[in-house]
Amino acid sequence: MTKTLIKNIDAIPPLPESVQDVEKIYRDENGTFEDMQKAIEKDPILTADILRIANSPMYGISRTVNSVKQAVSLLGKDAIRAFVLNSAVNASFKIDLSPYGMTKEQFAYACERQLALTINWFVRRQPKQLAVLAPAAFLVDLGRVIISKTLIEDGKAGVIKEALDKAEDISKAEKSACGAQTTDVTATLFNNWQLDPEIIHVIRYSDDPEGTIDEDREMAAQLKAVRETVLPNGEITEESIAAAKATIEEFGLDMESYEKALDIVLNS
Template sequence: MIEEFKKRIKTLPPLPKSFHRVLQICESDSGVGELAKAIEGDPMMVAQILKTANSPLYGFNRQIKTVLQAVSLFGKNMTKSLVASSTVQGMLKVSVEPYSVSPEQFVNISNLQGAIAKAWFKRIAPEKMDDMFLCALLQDTGKILISDEVIRRDEVMYFKEDIAMSFDIGAVEMNNFGTTSVLIAADIFDHWGFEKGIVENIRHSNDPKNAPDELKQTAWALYIIRVLANQKQQLSDLNVQTALNLAAENGFNEQILKEVVEEIKEKGV
């Protein structure tokens, strides 16, 4: 099954020109006005950027009505990550019924994971914040391909039952397919030419205990973020306590993560 997923990934079409144009602008000296114009040429990007800007996750104190407003508030790096997430979801045609969530819920969970990563790494390692925000937004992408395979096999009911009975979604994926959505996501972004650091951060978060020393912090962080907010539960008492325990066991300041979670909960998420 692993080879079948790899073959399918190789057949994925290249990312659209609009994405590469946004990426080019973000990496240049161009201003946010030019970036906003590039985004405005893609209705899906516009919808995603404005929806995210008006989410309680980011706590802007006024309604954001234009792409220029949103881009000015987010900045280039965060905008680039949001555009990447929107483009990927559009390319893969989000359908995650086997995980018992709607496409909208799937996007919201990805945004919640991104918000946790951003707030957490802003405090503990600001130099890694932008990369971690992008990794957290994208790390569940492989669930789209797994969902498609479950639907193709007509095994949605059985897969849902497996998910419902297990705390570890990755273990269910591994038992059914010999791989996980996290590993599939890493392969997808490797195929699309994303930066090696992004690919490897996601890949090693599948098994952070065995991650290289230089990636252990980010691998464990992504794993902990998935514990906090996943397709089964988001920020439940059990999930939060499990995440805090994992943080303490793996060298993180437990209190900082606890404060981040409490702040996000206060925003009404």
């Protein structure tokens, strides 16, 4: 990593106290739904963020969610924890993705579609994996925000656009310009925030699931398929779906459940 990138990672503040409280409750085997609800409701901004996201049609809830209690009950602790971490991102980052030709709104839309696809894919079939995959899917591309800031400061904002124009690998362009790709930066930031090491590991290997051990390979491949489905600007195309399905077939993942989840996201 370049000095500027390291400086920008180190400059990110710790998670807000309310978010740290929720994370402690989530990771405490004795923590309850009620404990999580109370911790969230202490922070009005966090509460508003949770209700806004929970009421998105992408999560397949047929009625309006009017309270944190409802949100936790309907979506579960794993999804709500991911929403809480996203709220921390909104509080901690000034998002400028102009080197990627993206707006803040497009970035947020992509994050929400990735999370929605993940929840709809696994919540009823592999709910235990959501503890890792929900926050990973929602925030895996957070490193892109820090890389973007670094490229602007170092006068290299055109590097990504050039790679995009030539249909080249963006990860390689990121590494060339600042010594790390998006997943590396996100994993480093999550480590600084002392989040679950398994989340960090799965994010780090989502570009290359074959590079990790058997027990984590499936989740890394699942995260890879989610990221391939949803383009960085939030779009889902025939080509992106084909790329994701190739990964699903390669790693023997559940294609039928993926297609059902994708249908919900596309029609929301």
